[in-house]
Amino acid sequence: MKKMLLTVAGLIIALAVACSGGATSEPTGGATVTPTATTVSPTETFTPRPVREWRLDEVSVDGSTVTVWLFFHSTASVGVTLDGKEPTRRDNNIPVLAYIFEGVPAGEHDIEIKDVMGNIETTSVIVAAPQPTEDQLPEWLAKWVADLDAREVEFAPQSITRYESEGETVYYVVHRCCDQFSDLLDADGKLIGHPDGGITGRGDGVTKFSPSELEGEEVWASR
Known part of the structure; x- marks a missing residue:
């Protein structure tokens, strides 16, 4: 009789434990509880810039x-x-x-x-581009003057004078004979024309230049 009572008591305790476990695992209404996942943001790291030495x-x-x-x-x-x-x-x-x-x-x-x-x-x-000094001659003119000084020019002019005319540098070359045209050269030594001289004394009649109203700088003169 006592063994039967102990057996029945054990079954009652087992049923109580089973009911207790079911109540905690399943909420009322049969809904399943799902745990909420938490996202952890990664820690941002900064690489220091190399020190400039x-x-x-x-x-x-x-x-x-x-x-x-x-x-x-x-x-x-x-x-x-x-x-x-x-x-x-x-x-x-x-x-x-x-x-x-x-x-x-x-x-x-x-x-x-x-x-x-x-x-x-x-x-x-x-x-900046190099600027020639006032006393410095262009290369072509410096060579010509050197040849004139060395008496290596067969038909040397009487004089070479530098002028500023209409904002441009020009060189006025007068020859020894009055019946020869004078030459007007640009800053690079290229012939512009003949402003005077010749048989009529009026040059080529086209080139307009008069040294009489300008202040020039003598570059070379026959001695």
């Missing part, structure tokens, strides 16, 4: 020579180009290095400075 100090122009001056904080490896070309030479006077470009033509040119860490700086420079 130099700075552009100055860009200087002397005639056709361009010099890029860099100040160095340490011994960083840096390359400097002008229009993509390497410098002619470099002066290693630490802490300021000079990258020298020689024979640079007139005009504007791009400069790029770049180190091995990827730091880049760009700039530009303008090289």
Whole structure:
């Protein structure tokens, strides 16, 4: 009898446990509870930019020579180009290095400075066209004058005078004989015409030029 009662009591306890487990796993109405997923945003990381160990100090122009001056904080490896070309030479006077470009033509040119860490700086420079001084003669005229001084010209003129006429430089050449045309040349030595001289003394009758109203500079005269 006692064994039967113990068996019945065990069944009652088992049923109670089973009912208790069902109540916690299944809510009222038979709906299934699904856990909500939580998305965690990844942490954003920043890569620090490499430290630049130099700075552009100055860009200087002397005639056709361009010099890029860099100040160095340490011994960083840096390359400097002008229009993509390497410098002619470099002066290693630490802490300021000079990258020298020689024979640079007139005009504007791009400069790029770049180190091995990827730091880049760009700039530009303008090289002015050379301006002749007042005492400097054009090449063609300097050679002619040299030949005249050396008495290597067979029919030497009487004089060569430079004038500014209507905003242009011209050269008035008077020959020894009065019945010869005078010559008026442009700045490149090309013949413009004959303003006077000849048999009539009026030149070719086309070229309009009168030195009498202008202040000229004598370039060469027969001695």
